Amino acid sequence: MATAAQRRIKSVSYAKYGYIFILPFFIVYCIFSLWPLIQTFILAFSENGTRTPAIIGLDNFKTILATPSEGDFKALGIHDSFWNGMKNTVIIWVGNFIPQIALSLLLAVWFTDLRVKMPGKGFFKVVMYMPNIITAASVAGLFLSLFGDSQYSVINTLFRSGQEPWKIITSCWGSRILVMFIQVWMWFGNTMIMLMSGIQGINESLFEAAEIDGANSRQTFWRITFPLLKTIMVYTLLTSMIGGLQMFDIPYMLHTGNVVNDYIKTVAVFVYEMFHANFAKPSFGYSGAASVILFIITSILGALVFYVQRDKDAIEKKRKQKEAIKEWKRKQKGGGFSI
Amino acid sequence: MNKLKKALALVATLAIASTAFYACGNSSSTANSTAESKAESSAAEESKEESAEESKEESAAEDSTEESKEENAGGGENKVPETGDKLSILCWTGDDVEKMIENFTGANEQYKDKVQYVNVGSKGQEAREQYANYFAGGEDADLFVLEADWILDYINNDEYTAPLSDLGFAASDFDGCYPYTVSIGTDNNGVLKAASWQATPGGYVYRTDLAEEYLGAKTPDEMQEFVKDWDTFTATAKKLQDDGHKIAMADTLGGMWQVWQYNRTKAWLDGDKLVIDDYCKEYADLAKEYYENGYVTKEDQWSDGWYAIGQDDSTMGYFFCTWCLGSGSMLSNAEGGEGGKTFGKYNITAGPSGWAWGGSWLALSPKCDNGEIAHDFVKYFTVDENTAKDYALFKSEFVNNPKAMKAIVDEGSNKNDLLGGQDQFSVLYEAASKIDMDGKITAYDSQIKDAFNTVVSKYAKGEIATYDDMITEFKKEAAKIEGITVE
Numbered sequence: 001m002a003t004a005a006q007r008r009i010k011s012v013s014y015a016k017y018g019y020i021f022i023l024p025f026f027i028v029y030c031i032f033s034l035w036p037l038i039q040t041f042i043l044a045f046s047e048n049g050t051r052t053p054a055i056i057g058l059d060n061f062k063t064i065l066a067t068p069s070e071g072d073f074k075a076l077g078i079h080d081s082f083w084n085g086m087k088n089t090v091i092i093w094v095g096n097f098i099p100q101i102a103l104s105l106l107l108a109v110w111f112t113d114l115r116v117k118m119p120g121k122g123f124f125k126v127v128m129y130m131p132n133i134i135t136a137a138s139v140a141g142l143f144l145s146l147f148g149d150s151q152y153s154v155i156n157t158l159f160r161s162g163q164e165p166w167k168i169i170t171s172c173w174g175s176r177i178l179v180m181f182i183q184v185w186m187w188f189g190n191t192m193i194m195l196m197s198g199i200q201g202i203n204e205s206l207f208e209a210a211e212i213d214g215a216n217s218r219q220t221f222w223r224i225t226f227p228l229l230k231t232i233m234v235y236t237l238l239t240s241m242i243g244g245l246q247m248f249d250i251p252y253m254l255h256t257g258n259v260v261n262d263y264i265k266t267v268a269v270f271v272y273e274m275f276h277a278n279f280a281k282p283s284f285g286y287s288g289a290a291s292v293i294l295f296i297i298t299s300i301l302g303a304l305v306f307y308v309q310r311d312k313d314a315i316e317k318k319r320k321q322k323e324a325i326k327e328w329k330r331k332q333k334g335g336g337f338s339i
Numbered sequence: 340m341n342k343l344k345k346a347l348a349l350v351a352t353l354a355i356a357s358t359a360f361y362a363c364g365n366s367s368s369t370a371n372s373t374a375e376s377k378a379e380s381s382a383a384e385e386s387k388e389e390s391a392e393e394s395k396e397e398s399a400a401e402d403s404t405e406e407s408k409e410e411n412a413g414g415g416e417n418k419v420p421e422t423g424d425k426l427s428i429l430c431w432t433g434d435d436v437e438k439m440i441e442n443f444t445g446a447n448e449q450y451k452d453k454v455q456y457v458n459v460g461s462k463g464q465e466a467r468e469q470y471a472n473y474f475a476g477g478e479d480a481d482l483f484v485l486e487a488d489w490i491l492d493y494i495n496n497d498e499y500t501a502p503l504s505d506l507g508f509a510a511s512d513f514d515g516c517y518p519y520t521v522s523i524g525t526d527n528n529g530v531l532k533a534a535s536w537q538a539t540p541g542g543y544v545y546r547t548d549l550a551e552e553y554l555g556a557k558t559p560d561e562m563q564e565f566v567k568d569w570d571t572f573t574a575t576a577k578k579l580q581d582d583g584h585k586i587a588m589a590d591t592l593g594g595m596w597q598v599w600q601y602n603r604t605k606a607w608l609d610g611d612k613l614v615i616d617d618y619c620k621e622y623a624d625l626a627k628e629y630y631e632n633g634y635v636t637k638e639d640q641w642s643d644g645w646y647a648i649g650q651d652d653s654t655m656g657y658f659f660c661t662w663c664l665g666s667g668s669m670l671s672n673a674e675g676g677e678g679g680k681t682f683g684k685y686n687i688t689a690g691p692s693g694w695a696w697g698g699s700w701l702a703l704s705p706k707c708d709n710g711e712i713a714h715d716f717v718k719y720f721t722v723d724e725n726t727a728k729d730y731a732l733f734k735s736e737f738v739n740n741p742k743a744m745k746a747i748v749d750e751g752s753n754k755n756d757l758l759g760g761q762d763q764f765s766v767l768y769e770a771a772s773k774i775d776m777d778g779k780i781t782a783y784d785s786q787i788k789d790a791f792n793t794v795v796s797k798y799a800k801g802e803i804a805t806y807d808d809m810i811t812e813f814k815k816e817a818a819k820i821e822g823i824t825v826e
Contacts, residue, residue, distance in 0.1 A: 048821050049821040049822060071826075073811075073814040073815050073817075073818035073825040073826075074818035074819065074824075074825065076815050076818070077814075077815035077816060077817075077818045077819040078819055080815060081815075081819065145643070148642070148643075148644070149637075149638075149639065149642075149644075150638055150639070150642055150643060150644030150647070151637070151638070151644065151647075151653075152643060152644050152647045153644075164637075165637065167637075167800075170800075256639045256641070256642040257593070257639050257640065257641060257642070257792075258462075258464060258641075258785075258789045259789050259790075259792075259793045273819075274819070276468065277786060277819060277820045277821065278783065278786065278820050278821045278822055279467055279468055279471070279489065279492055280492045280496075280782065280822070281821040281822045282821070283819075283821045
């Protein structure tokens, strides 16, 4: 017979404390993340110009996506600026991701290579990560004074004194390339650290074996590091893509005066501007619809990346396994011919 | 022991949960603050009689317009409680408000340390949105500053502004102000919601040394001959270029537009329809001509470059209005501050056409809990001729009181060091009486102005090829703003 103490121990379930402890997170999450998410979807189908909008259906999506008629300036304005934003977002993201991943990968490989005995690795890692710590507002301010349109900006004082100043901030490709550069500069350290942890996760003995077998560093990279790094790369691609589609701060702040430069206006800036354009009559509907469109695009691209990067061997293996089971079952029933 | 642990765990959980909520700031604290303010107002109810009496006594002693106040139904009595600790004045810049507080508390010893400036945003446009958020929170808000570009948003919304009659003002108290400031501060129902402490006529501020060297103009009157209308202004700009001086006449396209837009005869909106008149075309063509020929600098208004051109002979002058001329203001920045390269080397003339720029109004928050100080503060800067005059000389501000300004001009006592000792008021006094912004401002002016200036500057730079394309772009931009229809 169990003593009273034993019985009590049996009946104590610690699970509920676990739930209690994680409860605050879920409450906060529901109020500040889940509800806004649902609210965005509701707003996407709601009218514009009021703070208490009623549901109107698909009109906002129609305005943004459908080709508007010639004289309808409102639809033209919204349609055009959304697609302009989309174009800019894609251009700037692609232009920042490719150099960024190349640079990060190169540095990650160098920093983790056992044969490269670089002094002060930690120092470089910190320095390279540093831009990410600076707030975007300061970065924008810094680059505005470096590359500003004014004849007094650093670049124009250095190279264009007495001549017509370069107008990088307001030019089309100048401003785009500048934003790409800023994004690369801000994020390559972060990506590098992520890739380094990926490389360090690869079994050391593989590298050693390769070295013993006489593989040079290029072969080691393409045959070992790169294939085994794929999962981390996919993760980087995906997070960068989600972040890139929502790119907001630098494009929004890199301008003088009151108006955001059209050539670097991203979809996120469009979303922000639509409901801020008129303080008294905010266009929540268009902003919501644009956000939902962005959400859908992100989901599709995410699914696509996973589809392309799926483990083909494993899938093949599974398929074969299933077939084998089917075959076996058929045989159990007594040959494949009698149905 | 176990129970103790359980209790501890629960307390820890609650603590975490509550800190999580606490961090969530404004929106969640709305409910609290309304409860609070209710409690406050009931408490205020008790002390109301007391403070009302006090303020009556005071105003009887100081205010000569007591009688007219009594006549006005609803006015006369300060209905706002005096329970708050400090009078908080909200604005997006301390340029004005801090000077006002300094002047006000200097003259009213009893309010020393009882008035504070609260910074809300760093630009007017930011403040416009921030105010609403700020009011939703629980912080103290008594008076706040509104800009001409978007004042209509706020004064037509009773949630954000209370009538000035709550402070005990009658409409007739403001008879001494420029009438246009009063009509702009009046909402759609004819209730006075905001009072301005300034009138904002502008002129052309030019470099005296360069004017003499290049044009031979020794006095402001002589200079005025070179800039007396737009044709002459353009001819002067052309002459300077032809003579081989690499100098512009106008500071920025933005500055030119401020002058130009004032002479529009219509508001931007007719009802809710966008109005595009001949002025738009004339201005766009002028802007292109000026930009291409170097008659205007290629800097942006409000950028660092805008100030830098004031010191390196890039521009002959600026289009500046009253609030650009005080200490610590735009002209001061353009001169490089005291001891700057061009400090005191500017003079002001009337310029090619009369104009006014913006203006700021003081509005009363319904949450105000310093009725007495608020009343005295508003009175000090808007109603009272003597104190307004005092402030005019203190800040080099063109105050909203023609009598006070006339007195200063007649005395000739104002000497602006930034203008080499010239009295800007004598030049601007004439212009001020002609300001007529009545019916020409709309709630959307700042956005429409931004949209228009953006397309014009693209047109001037050649990024947009033709005027028609420019107008199409402009219409598209304007139509995006909810509440505006474009045909």
